[in-house]
Amino acid sequence: MSNGILVERRASIVDKCGSGHGYGKGKGQxxxxxxxxxxxxxxxxxxxxxxxxVYCGARVVLNxxxxxxxxxxxxxxxxxxxxxxxxxxxxxxxxxxxxxxTDLRETDIVFGGATKLTAAxxxxxxxxxxxxxxxxxxxTCIVGVIGDDVExxxxxxxxxxxxxxxxxxxxxFSGTKSQGYKLACEAIMxxxxxxxxxxxxxxxxxxxxxxxxxEMWIIxxxxxxxxxxxxxxxxxxxxxxxxIEAPAASLNIVQCAGSAAYLAERMQExxxxxxxxxxxxxxxxxxxxxxxxxxxxxxxxxxxxxxxxAQMRTAxxxxxxxxxxxxxxxxxxxxxxxxxxxxxxxxRQFNELGISTVVVGTQTGKxxxxxxxxxxxxxxxxxxxxxxxxELEHFMLEKKADILVGGVKERPLAYKLGVAFCxxxxxxxxxxxxxxxxxxxxxxxxxxxxxxxWRYVRG
Amino acid sequence: MGANLVNLNxxxxxxxxxxxxxxxxxxIKSCMSxxxxxxxxxxxxxxxxxxxxxxxxxxxxxxLTEEGTVFGGEANLIKGLHNLIELYHPEVIGVGTTxxxxxxxxxxxxxxxxxxxxxPAVDVKILNIVTPGYGGTQNEGWFATLRAIVxxxxxxxxxxxxxxIVTPMISPADTRWLKRLLTDMGLEYTLLPDISENLDGAxxxxxxxxxxxxxxxxxxxxxxxxxxxxxxxxxxxxHTSPAEYLCEHYGVxxxxxxxxxxxxxxxxxxxxxxxxxxxxxxxxxxxxxxxLDAMVxxxxxxxxARAAIYGEPDFVTAVVRLCAENGVLPALVATGSVTGKLKVxxxxxxxxxxxxxxxxxxxxxxxxxxxVIxxxxxEQGVNLLIGSSDGRRIAHKMNxxxxxxxxxxxxxxxxQRVRMLGFEGSLNLLDQSANAMLSQVETSFRTELHQQFxxxxxxxxxxxxxxxxxxxxxxxxxxxxxx
Numbered sequence: 001m002s003n004g005i006l007v008e009r010r011a012s013i014v015d016k017c018g019s020g021h022g023y024g025k026g027k028g029q030x031x032x033x034x035x036x037x038x039x040x041x042x043x044x045x046x047x048x049x050x051x052x053x054v055y056c057g058a059r060v061v062l063n064x065x066x067x068x069x070x071x072x073x074x075x076x077x078x079x080x081x082x083x084x085x086x087x088x089x090x091x092x093x094x095x096x097x098x099x100x101x102t103d104l105r106e107t108d109i110v111f112g113g114a115t116k117l118t119a120a121x122x123x124x125x126x127x128x129x130x131x132x133x134x135x136x137x138x139x140t141c142i143v144g145v146i147g148d149d150v151e152x153x154x155x156x157x158x159x160x161x162x163x164x165x166x167x168x169x170x171x172x173f174s175g176t177k178s179q180g181y182k183l184a185c186e187a188i189m190x191x192x193x194x195x196x197x198x199x200x201x202x203x204x205x206x207x208x209x210x211x212x213x214x215e216m217w218i219i220x221x222x223x224x225x226x227x228x229x230x231x232x233x234x235x236x237x238x239x240x241x242x243x244i245e246a247p248a249a250s251l252n253i254v255q256c257a258g259s260a261a262y263l264a265e266r267m268q269e270x271x272x273x274x275x276x277x278x279x280x281x282x283x284x285x286x287x288x289x290x291x292x293x294x295x296x297x298x299x300x301x302x303x304x305x306x307x308x309x310a311q312m313r314t315a316x317x318x319x320x321x322x323x324x325x326x327x328x329x330x331x332x333x334x335x336x337x338x339x340x341x342x343x344x345x346x347x348r349q350f351n352e353l354g355i356s357t358v359v360v361g362t363q364t365g366k367x368x369x370x371x372x373x374x375x376x377x378x379x380x381x382x383x384x385x386x387x388x389x390x391e392l393e394h395f396m397l398e399k400k401a402d403i404l405v406g407g408v409k410e411r412p413l414a415y416k417l418g419v420a421f422c423x424x425x426x427x428x429x430x431x432x433x434x435x436x437x438x439x440x441x442x443x444x445x446x447x448x449x450x451x452x453x454w455r456y457v458r459g
Numbered sequence: 460m461g462a463n464l465v466n467l468n469x470x471x472x473x474x475x476x477x478x479x480x481x482x483x484x485x486x487i488k489s490c491m492s493x494x495x496x497x498x499x500x501x502x503x504x505x506x507x508x509x510x511x512x513x514x515x516x517x518x519x520x521x522x523l524t525e526e527g528t529v530f531g532g533e534a535n536l537i538k539g540l541h542n543l544i545e546l547y548h549p550e551v552i553g554v555g556t557t558x559x560x561x562x563x564x565x566x567x568x569x570x571x572x573x574x575x576x577x578x579p580a581v582d583v584k585i586l587n588i589v590t591p592g593y594g595g596t597q598n599e600g601w602f603a604t605l606r607a608i609v610x611x612x613x614x615x616x617x618x619x620x621x622x623x624i625v626t627p628m629i630s631p632a633d634t635r636w637l638k639r640l641l642t643d644m645g646l647e648y649t650l651l652p653d654i655s656e657n658l659d660g661a662x663x664x665x666x667x668x669x670x671x672x673x674x675x676x677x678x679x680x681x682x683x684x685x686x687x688x689x690x691x692x693x694x695x696x697x698h699t700s701p702a703e704y705l706c707e708h709y710g711v712x713x714x715x716x717x718x719x720x721x722x723x724x725x726x727x728x729x730x731x732x733x734x735x736x737x738x739x740x741x742x743x744x745x746x747x748x749x750x751l752d753a754m755v756x757x758x759x760x761x762x763x764a765r766a767a768i769y770g771e772p773d774f775v776t777a778v779v780r781l782c783a784e785n786g787v788l789p790a791l792v793a794t795g796s797v798t799g800k801l802k803v804x805x806x807x808x809x810x811x812x813x814x815x816x817x818x819x820x821x822x823x824x825x826x827x828x829x830x831v832i833x834x835x836x837x838e839q840g841v842n843l844l845i846g847s848s849d850g851r852r853i854a855h856k857m858n859x860x861x862x863x864x865x866x867x868x869x870x871x872x873x874x875q876r877v878r879m880l881g882f883e884g885s886l887n888l889l890d891q892s893a894n895a896m897l898s899q900v901e902t903s904f905r906t907e908l909h910q911q912f913x914x915x916x917x918x919x920x921x922x923x924x925x926x927x928x929x930x931x932x933x934x935x936x937x938x939x940x941x942x
Contacts, residue, residue, distance in 0.1 A: 004668075006542055043498050043522045046539030047546070053499025075558045075593035076468060077475030081503035084852070097852075098830075103468035104593050109562055120466040127462045141497055141559040142593075145528065172497025173523045173559060389517050390546050390668060409506050413515040416666045457662055 004390035006047055011038035012385040014370075016377065037370045039385035042176060048388040050336070050409055051363045053172030055140050057180020060086065060426065061259050062136055062168065062187060064210045064235040065243065067093035069124060069132045071100045073117050073150060074140030078172075079103075086426040087212045091237050093130070100124070104142070114148040121157045121165065134240045135165045136187060141172045164240070166190050177338075178258065178364045185263035188234060188243070189270070196247040196271045203229035204293065205249040205267075207275070208260030211236025213431040219255070219280050222290060222434060226305035228297065234260065247271050253278045253293055255433075258339030258364055280433040281345035281441075283314055283321070283352055313435040321352060324442045327450055329354030334401035336361045336387060336410055337424055340369025346405055346424070347376045349441065356380075358399035361387040389413055403449050418458045420448035463831045470829035472769055472849065473795025476590035478504050479600025480555035481518050482628060482866075484588075486652020487608070488675040489550035493519040493539050495532060495567060496557030500592075511867040511874035512631070512658045517668060519543050521560075528563055533570050540574055544583055547669045551584045551676060553604065558592030584676055586611050596796045597866075598771040601628050602692070602699045605651055609701045612676055614683035616709055621647035621681065622735050623688040623711065625701045627718065627773040628866060630877040631659035633884060640881060644737035649678045649685065651701060659875040683709035687735045689728075691718045694772045694798055720777035720885050721784045722750065743882075750882040757893035758786055764896050765819075767791035767836050767853075769829075769846040770865040772798050776805075778845055781885055783808045787892060788816045790839040793824040793832050801825055829853065843895055845888075860895035864888060 005013065014037050043049035055072075059082050063070060072079035079101030090096070102120050104113045117137065124132055135157070139150045150167045157165040166187050170180055204223065209216045216236035223230055232238065232246035252264045252275035264275035276296050278289035287310040294306035333350050335343050340362050347357045357377050361384035365373070373383055382395050389410075396404060396419055404414040407425035414421040422444050424432065430440045463469070477494050481504050484492040494501045501520035508516040521539040523532045536554070543552060554567055571585045588607045590600045605625060624637065634655035641648045656672030682688070688711050690702035695715070697703050702713035719728045725747070733739060764787040768778045772794050782789045789812060792805060801823045809821040822835050833853045836844070844850040844861040848868040854861035868874035878884040921927040 004546060006545060008542070042524055043520070044538075044542060045522045045535045046493060046519045046542030048501075048517050048519045048543075049498055049522065050502065051498055052502040053497045056499050056503070071467065075475055075591075076471050076473060076596075077478070077500065077503070077558070077592045079468065080471040080474045081507060083470060083849075099468075099470050101468045101471060102466070103471070104558075106591075106593055109558075109591075109593055116466060120464070123464050123466045127464060141557070142562040145559070145562045171528075171559075172499045173528050174525055176498075388546075389515060393666065393668060407506075409502070409509050412509050412513055415513075416515055416660070416662065418662070 004394045006044065008044050009047060009388070009391065012041075013037075013382065013387075013391065014374070015382045016374070016379045036367070037383060037385055039365055039367060039370060040176075040178070041386070043386055048390070049386055050388065050407075051177050051386060053177060054174050054180040054183065055138055055170040055172050056082065057177035057259070058168050058170040058184040058187070059138060059180070060210070061181055061184035061235060063096055064088035065134070065238045065240070066090040066096045067130070067239045068096060068134045068136055069100060069128065070096060070136050070138065071102065071117075071120060071124075072138045072140060073102045073113065073143055073148070074104055074138075075142070076101055076103045078138075078140045086210065087429055088210050088236060089212075089214050089217075092239055095130070109142065109146055112146055112148055113143065114150070114153055117148065117150065117153050118156070121153070125161050133163050134191070135163070137165065137167050139167065139169045139171065144169070144171055164191060176364060181259040182262050185260065185266065188263055189266050192244055192246050193270065195244040198245070198248050200250060201229075201231070201248050202297075203231040203249050204251045204253050204297075205232045205234055205246050205273075206230060206236075207234045207252050207254045207264055208256030209233070209236045209433075210256075210426065212426055213429055215280075215431045215433040215437070218431055218434040218436055222309060223293065226290070226294065226309055227299075227302050228293065234263065247273070249273055251275065251293070251296055253289075255280060256339060257341040257369075258366070277341070279341060279345045281342065281437065282349035283317065283435070283438060284348050285345045286310070286434055286438075287314060317435050317438050320439050320442060324446050325354050327446055328442075331355045331402040331449060332358045332400055334359035334392070334396050334399070334404045334419070336384075336392060336404065336406040338363045338407070340365030340373065342424070344369060344372050344376065347373065349438075351376075353442065353445070355445075358382070358401055359384070359392070359395045361385065361392070393417060403445060418454065420445075420451070420454070422448060463834055468828045470849075470852075471795060472793060472828050472832060473596035474507070475558070475592035475597065476595050476600030476603065477555045477557050477592060478507070479597035479602070479628070480553065480588050480590045480604040481516075482508070482597070482654070483601045483604040483652050484553040484555075485516065485657045485670060486634075486654040486673045487551055487553070488673040489669055489671050490553060490673065491517070491519060491543050491547050491549040491551075491669065492553040492555060493521060493536075493543055494555050494557055495521045495536050495560040495565060496523055497559055498522045500557050507867050507869075508658075510869045513872060513875060514658050514660055515668070516658075517547070523559060528559065531563070532560065532565055533573075536567070536570050537574055537577075540585065544581065549583060549669055551586065553586045553588050555588045555590045555600075555604070557590070561589070561591035561594075584612070596771070598627065598694075598773075598796050599699070602695055602701070605701045606699055606704060608651065608679060609682060609704055612679045614709060615680050617681075617684045618686070619647065619681060619684045620736060621649060621685050622732075623682045623685045623702070623705065624648055624650045625688060625690040625692070626650070626652075627692050628771060629718070629880065630875060631655045632876040632878050633880040636878065636881050636884060641732070641737075643740050643743070644732055646732060646735065646737045649682050650674055651679065651682070683711065685711050687711065687731075688713040689731060690715045692773050693717055693776055693804060694796075694800075717780060718773055718777035719880050720888070721781035722754070722885075723784065724777065724780060725882055725885070746882040750886050753886050753889060754785060757889060760893040760896045761889065762786040763900070764788065764843045764892055765790040765839060765841050766843040766845055766892070767793070767832065767839070767841040767850075769793040769832055769844075769850060772796050772801070774846075774865050775801075777879070778888070779805055779808055781888060783812050785889060785892075786815060787843075788812050788819055789821055790819070790841050791822045791824070791832065791835045793827050793835075795827060797826045799825060842899065843892060845892075860898070862888065862891045862895065
């Protein structure tokens with residue numbers, strides 16, 4: 001075990017150079033396809049996974065709905081740890097930035113918490129300003145165990161108050177964070193399905209962008225500039241009023257596939273809205289996405305404008321990319337992010353900068369995404385699913401990574417190892433999408449990787 | 460939001476019990492913690508601790524699944540223990556329960572016993588820590604953990620001259636200060652727990668993922684032979700206090716003191732430590748003198764402050780006492796814990812504060828959330844917040860300063876270096892309070908006074924628009940006029 005890798009974890013690690021670690025090897029695969037990394041599984045007990053839980057997955061997808069009251073039904077912890085932790089911005093209500101919890105106590109565990117939940121909703125309806133029109137009730141770990149019928153409580157409240165009260169049964173143990181994403185998508189379906197008969201109009205819904213640091217506004221801005229109206233944004237800067245218009249759209253574009261592809265599938269099946277996956281991270285993906293959206297809509301004039309916009313904005317950022325490439329070229333990056341689609345974009349972005357990706361992992365990547373990842377990286381790269389700190393430490397050191405791109409939990413580890421860090425998480429306060437984001441990304445990479453502090457620290 | 464809600468906690472001023480457990484376990488040498496429950500609990504806590512301490516914190520989870528929840532999570536926990544031992548080689552493992560494990564009725568003690576039976580070669584001390592998420596806040600989880608440690612580590616009763624020190628949640632930097640104080644006073648001690656290095660580690664050539672500083676089991680085993688236990692808490696009782704346990708089972712005398720913040724608490728601590736054989740050093744006397752000098756320097760600025768103090772019970776107690784000594788009115792004192800005794804405890808302190816402030820109200824809140832705190836801050840005209848960074852939204856909305864000095868601090872660096880204990884720590888807090896008031900005055904007095912007193916000269920105005928106004932008549936002028 002000297003390399004810090006548990007036997008049970010080996011199938012989730014693929015070292016493309018196959019240097020004899022005893023876990024999956026991808027040697028000799030000229031196409032870069034790694035044969036079946038083990039992924040989309042529950043975390044290994046005691047392995048110190050970086051993943052959160054089902055509730056977390058559901059909450060983060062639904063939370064940016066700005067005028068919703070998000071009630072966490074359970075003991076206080078889950079509400080406390082998810083209170084306003086993400087940087088989703090709002091152009092309207094700020095109700096979503098509050099954390100509501102039924103704060104279950106010992107007696108509730110014994111006698112059940114349904115009465116308290118009902119009382120909580122009643123009280124919210126009587127006192128909360130603005131009057132709630134949409135409430136999500138998240139059932140956390142113990143709610144099912146103590147026998148609370150959350151669905152019945154929500155149904156009753158909908159009947160009494162004539163508003164939407166949607167249960168999200170998300171006990172942490174019922175799967176992985178991806179299961180939570182799915183539950184959130186189902187909640188959105190429950191919300192919009194009654195409105196699916198409205199007349200169609202030309203325009204798109206943006207799915208899977210959460211308006212972190214205004215990113216939804218940036219993407220929406222591009223689309224509007226090339227003549228594509230945006231019908232609903234799901235869920236960044238969303239409101240009940242706009243969300244229920246979603247079934248009117250002619251196309252869904254999916255930015256974060258991990259969290260929203262399921263919703264796109266459902267909307268395609270049940271509402272006949274086609275979808276395409278997009279990514280607005282980096283020059284290459286942003287350009288491709290703009291063109292693909294235009295193509296999917298089948299309007300030549302829009303396609304022309306998409307190409308023009310991409311060319312124009314690319315020309316604007318190229319000097320920055322060129323300027324920094326000389327300082328960044330030849331560096332080695334490690335990536336550990338939530339979903340596979342983001343990892344893919346990051347690898348491409350690093351390629352644009354002449355940085356090679358030597359470690360790449362995700363919390364909840366899917367098989368097909370890992371295949372794309374395998375095809376993008378060179379033979380010196382290790383690929384990990386649901387990596388833990390011990391593995392990240394081992395491979396960052398072995399592969400001599402200069403920078404780690406990841407979330408808050410990974411940051412102190414990188415710093416302790418003398419590795420620079422780029423925050424690509426949901427708490428950041430600067431946008432990383434689109435052409436604006438490219439500049440931010442490059443600058444952040446540079447200011448960490450080339451900071452003078454390393455000269456003294458690594459000494 | 461409208462009025463405050465009673466059936467809903469709106470913006471929690473507390474976390475759950477397992478958070479206290481994992482923080483406390485970071486103060487035990489070569490210890491890893493595993494939470495028996497869903498994967499998310501461990502991850503959330505790691506995230507909170509990572510931003511506060513800026514330190515890697517590895518916490519395992521038994522990652523309970525649907526099956527484990529229905530049929531029991533023994534297999535998961537046992538596998539988790541194996542994996543944790545293989546990955547980290549710890550000397551101690553703390554198994555903390557969660558709301559889930561407790562609700563499904565897991566017999567963690569039994570599981571640990573069976574683990575030992577199945578693995579006789581394993582030489583790791585496994586602690587069973589009962590921390591249901593619904594059973595209290597991080598503060599109760601912290602003390603439940605310390606209590607479990609003293610109960611479950613086999614004790615050696617051989618008397619020695621050392622003292623035991625039990626703390627509530629304090630910062631690594633404050634912990635380092637405490638250790639230096641005891642050393643300077645020539646005392647042998649066991650600190651429970653000691654997070655000073657593990658949660659504020661140095662950058663070194665080789666990173667060790669197992670935290671190897673902190674209080675060892677061997678040290679803990681000597682607690683039964685100590686001459687005295689000092690427990691810095693006013694809120695522990697016979698069931699939760701490590702000091703009371705050591706007294707009841709091993710006859711170790713104890714003193715429960717408030718955290719050493721402010722002059723009275725520090726003097727009391729000095730007195731107790733001297734009684735335990737400690738020697739007051741010249742340097743400490745000088746520190747005390749400097750502190751008194753600083754109290755005088757800033758007393759008039761502090762007197763402008765109407766503070767809201769929120770957080771864990773022992774934290775707010777310490778800060779209220781500091782405020783009282785320095786003429787700061789604790790207009791609002793709030794905790795998310797259920798203590799039931801804040802009002803009694805603070806009665807005299809606050810009475811004196813109100814007297815100094817010529818009346819004024821002081822509000823004391825048990826079991827409260829930030830929506831309630833915000834309302835009272837507005838009603839009370841609070842102009843200074845003291846607590847964790849969770850008060851930043853109120854600070855922003857009300858445009859008042861916030862002194863970040865309690866866990867968690869998410870929006871600033873340096874949570875691990877908060878200093879508020881001892882003369883120097885108290886001084887740090889005092890300086891920040893005084894300076895917050897000075898900044899408020901400095902940035903507003905020109906505008907405020909201009910608005911309050913400046914009126915354009917009547918003669919100047921008259922030159923442009925008519926006859927000069929009559930000045931007011933003095934008494935003499937009125938007599939002449941009427942004659």
